[in-house]
Amino acid sequence: MKKIVCAFIAGASLMLAGAAHASPIGFEDVATGGDFASLSDLNPYAGLSWGSDWYAGDESIDGFANGAHSGSNFAVNGFGDAPMNVSSAAGFNFAGAWFATPAGASDKAGWINISAYDALNQFIGSTGNIAIGDSYQWVAASFSNVAMLTITRDSGWYVMDDFTTVAAAGSVPVPATPLLLGIGMLALGLGRRLNRRG
Template sequence: MIKTINILIGLLFTMNINATVLNFEDIKLDTPYVTLASIDQNEYAGFTWEHNWAVGNVSNNNYADAALSGSQYLSNFRADKNLTISANTPFDFDGVWIATPSLTNVAKWVSISAFDQYDQMIGTTGQVAVNQEYSWVAGIFDNVSYLTFTSDAFWYVLDDFTYNSASTSVPAPAPFAFLAFGLFGLTILKKKKVTH
């Protein structure tokens, strides 16, 4: 029982409750889709979006089911197989929802790789299979300067891009708190054994 309580308290210290979710609903569209660069939004939400990222609307016939939340989504315009999202200040990437639109030529997989300010790879998701059902692709990459999205070919869509400000401060107290709660639990167990 005490062990379970200690684990739960430790998890509370490590939970990320400050995540920001981009669902692209605040971008005004006059057409069914538009590239972020063409509407001078390549600096959208503090990120620089490579020129072939396009925000679309479900009013586009082949993309009627392309949005996970709301009616807008992000896609790889012109079926670009290699796209980048970067930031001037490091960020922690939690993940993104990925699917394919209702077309015949769609991506079979997408890979997300995270890099730091020195162009060193932080990590990669590897090739994640995608289809018309949205799948959460967790990145859990810290202190990211840019992300690369690579696909085998053709089209895919993203929604609810989730990130946080980078954790560049002193290491989180969670490991120390977890250790303290564990020692406290052992002390209680030892006292119980002595009295019995």
């Protein structure tokens, strides 16, 4: 019984540690005031450098009532035709993001493609062309040690939310540390109690 309880606690600790590693960027702290706000003006925003055509918006903007996957803010591709870039000199691990097309846009993207490059500008991988529509869908990427992401599309508008980075293996974000410490102390206490009974 003691081994089962210890295995359960260890498994729960690992699951909580893994969940704590994910860091979605929801753009909620960007002041939009019912209009588009340039993300590149905030660089580095959320520890990343955003290309000049990235904007944050909120659902009060005409045609963007479905713009956010969570909360009320989102990121949107800008007014140029160049690929959208997100970069970091330190490198980051990218899990994916949620994408949709704005319901009120007359020119909507039909697909997006996310490609990743390392610090030497060597190709890491690509999601391939992923079809998107008015309802949000998760586009998984799982790219490690990324220096730059490029997001291309056929044409038109798309919105993105909950851009998710993942901490490197072995590192535990500060908010997760007290939780894991508490679970470890609980496991020690239960172990001692079971040893006294046995």
